[in-house]
Amino acid sequence: MSQTIATPPTIRLDSDVIGRPVSRTDGAAKVSGAAKYAAEYNVPNLWHGYIVSSPIAKGKITKIDAAAVLAIPGVQQVFSHENVPSLAWFDRSYKDDIAPGGSPFRPLHNADVLFSMQPVALVVAETFELARYAASVLRIEYAVDEDFNTDLEKARAAGKGFDAPKGKPGFLPPPKPKGDADKAFKAAPHQVEAAYTHHTQHHNPMEMFASTVEWLGDGKKLKIYDKTQGAGNTQQYISKIFGLSKEEAWVISKYTGGAFGSGLRPQYQSFLAVLAALELAHSVRVSMTRQQMFSMGHRAHTIQDLKLAADDQGYLQALEHHAFAETSQFENETETVVNWSGILYKCANTKFSYELAKVDVNTPADMRAPGAATGSFAIECAIDELAYKAGVDPLEFRRLNYTYRDPTEDKPFSSKRLLDCYQEGATRFGWDQRTPEPRSMREGNMLVGWGMATGCWDAAMQKTAAKASLTAAGHLTVSSATNDIGTGTYTIMTQVAAQTLGLPMADVTAVLGDTTLPPAPVQGGSWTAASTGSAVQAACQELGKKLLKLAQKMADSPLKGIAFEDVQFVDGHLRANEDIDRSVAIADVLATSGEATVEAESGAEPNPVNMLKYSMHSHNAVFVEVKVDEDLGTVHVTRVVNAVAAGRVLNPKTARSQVLGGTVWGISMALMEETFLDNNLGRYMNHNYAEYHVPVNADIHKIDVILVEEEDDHLNPLGVKGIGEIGMLGVAAAVANAVYHATGKRVRDLPLTIDKLL
């Protein structure tokens, strides 16, 4: 007689949420309009400032005739360099946390115009419409200086390049040379020597930069609702310039409608809104127009020269990567551009350089995967070119030159499952069905091309603090001054807290974007999940220790004498690891203790020992299919597989969204994005959403995201690498490589528009 034994069902606890694809906790607020952005705080008695932008690229303001404007009823003030009060003197007061070397731009500082669309005045009026009208009739005269140059190619031809100086936090200078790249290049049978360029790109987040500054009528106290990626960064910038205490410069940034790096540094509308509020002792809002969004930082126009050589088997013999990028006249914006080539491939003979040239534009800025998006486009196209020359499949070529150690620092990677990304991505894509010859694949009258590329990004972490607070009613609030720029920070903070203290997510609230909360750095660099997540975990653990102590004080406590390491928080209970019957409900602990709330604050920071021992990076492999109408030069990206290895995935749903967004942006960079600069006028001309093209739904087709999880104890307590940037990397190169495979035409100048493919 046989007996069937039923398999017990797998029980997933409500609190077991890390790694689950939970929906955004702020999703409902966002789609219903309840989520408020900086320009949506309608504080009482609000005045509006409208920014006047310079029509010229270089010169001096000779006259500002504000009298007629001030005579318009309802106009409160016109601010310009002529009436700005004496502010902080030294450059260092204007340096924010992300500022590069040089002298930061000071709005309304003097009569000098340093770039086109520079803010030159602020008109404050009782309504937005009135301020806008008044700004349009404000007469400003300029002495134009025709001796300007906005053309990077021209600056390069004139020998204006200089080695990029240090000064910007996080900037890695080019790796030191190894071996003899010249000699190895000349000796190798297969060589690629080519220049790759992309032009200026602007971030174009949906939400325009805005600050609503509420005058609290208590000394100089201001409540600053700011669009930013770092409330703390805005606070320190504003407080240093205007001589305010941290209490006086209270910055709130609850939601950010996209930023992509444009909100890392405080933008000039924050300065202008605070200036007006302090001077007028009144609440003031200043929003940029869509056009003015093109006056801010941007991805730097960059020219890259690559020299690669391989032997007959496809092993790299020489690798040279030289970048030449624009910066402004007043700051040296630097990105890590060329280093990625050195990190990705094993090669005995390497040489790198990174030069800047000053042109008369505003300082460039970090823009999603700064430097890496630039560098990976060039190296990954050059690798593709070399693979063809060596007669090796482009994927196989990358496997041949795979490195388990970071050659630029001669350290092992803390983890690197790029080979699995290659394998899983290639299988999902069907790479083995590819015929290697260019122009060999067709569908109807379309040429079909399959291309691939690799990406790499830092797995970084920053010192961050967080607080956890549990009420007697059993509701946990976790908080940190970090931001959520749409990436899902609210959600993962909630997940980490729920998991750590064994509570259902519904009983946890995450609070962020407020400088009165425990300090956190700007949200950027893909470091927030690792940093804020770890800080929240640490704060919850501290709270857990307090709970255990309180539990042990209870009469007949079953947890007496047990160490914190030996207890677990599961399903609203504290219980012993070894004997789950030794259990106390958290609600009972609080009820018995008589405390209204139990709180703990803690933080997390990078482990310096591990950082010395390991190179920490995320990787991805991107496979792309394009269809090209050769006669008409049109390209459509019909299929993408993006396989990403970025440590532990806290939330596959929000992580996938990050990779989807990155992939779309990569397609955009490949096919569409360019801010057209008129070098005669020194001005960006397609400064609106109609003419600066990003993809529409009809441009985006099948995108398949594969998350290759990595177990990595060296990174941070959560084992997270961050996923904000990596998804974009490799995509532009994979598209360009696919276009080559389809057409036999190698276009090295982005974007790949119709005119370049005719």
Add this chain to the structure above:
Amino acid sequence: MNSFTLTQAAAADEAVRDFAGHAGAAYLGGGTNLIDLMKENVARPTHLTSLGHLPLGDISSLPEGGLRLGALATNADTAWHPEVEKRYPLLSQTILAGATPQLRNMATDGGNLLQRTRCYYFSDLATPCNKREPGSGCAALHGQNRVCGVLGTSESCIATHPSDMCVALAALEAVVRVQGPDGERSIKFEDFHRLPGNTPQFDNTLKAGELVTAIDLPAQGYASNFTYLKLRDRSSYAFALVSVAVGLEMEGNTIKKARFALGGVAHKPWRDPAAEQLLEGQPASPDLFRQVAAKVFASAKGYEFNSFKIELGKRAIVRALKQATEMSQPLDSNAFLNSNP
């Protein structure tokens, strides 16, 4: 944006009178272009004569077999109108290739004819532009002219007319009905828009105060052999770099009658009657199409960033004629993507 007064007219003659009675007046239709230009201070009317209440929204059959599009019919209602879809599929397709659903829901047919150029310089007050400010110069001539014209340009202006719909109306040989202080008149579509010459501030041949009341379509709608090919930098919400609207009457493989027009290349929808004649009475063939394309662009002049439009325009003509003669899918190069793979 400046202050302005606004009158809501109830009838065309009332609108015309209201306009004439206000210096600095502008007619307001759907507002999808004018309001934007007002916000940018490119247009500074001090008075708006709003047309929203005029009874000019109907689409109705004409006795001679044509179709009348009321000037206030929206682009969306026109594109999806059963008679337009059935008899003038070229027009329907062309309207749907332009703008976005939201814009098409607001934009009127009359307003579509009157939209201003999207040359970057026209809408940026910091730059010279003869169309916006006569005599200030043309920055596009030596500037960012990728979107500018290659046919019929002048030293004063190289802007293009941005409409898709008008490209089809040109090919269909529509007639524009207008009403002004001096009464009503009709303007052949080819005479409605003009070339820039030395007066690029004038986009069309309307006299001061004249109001577009209707667009009449002739009976021939080329419903059997037509195509609209639009080449642009993204699949939607982008103006044409080059577009071609074709309507053919075929008998077997022989082209009996041919009409085609180009968008994105000139200050007006570009027709070339001599090139059309080359097609008529001839069997359709790639060689013939190439010959026709070469003829159209024989007088073309490219500028720094838009010379590609000459070669692209030729190829687009060849492709569009091929599609129209064969009525083969795809109707445009993007169409294959609309079915989800």
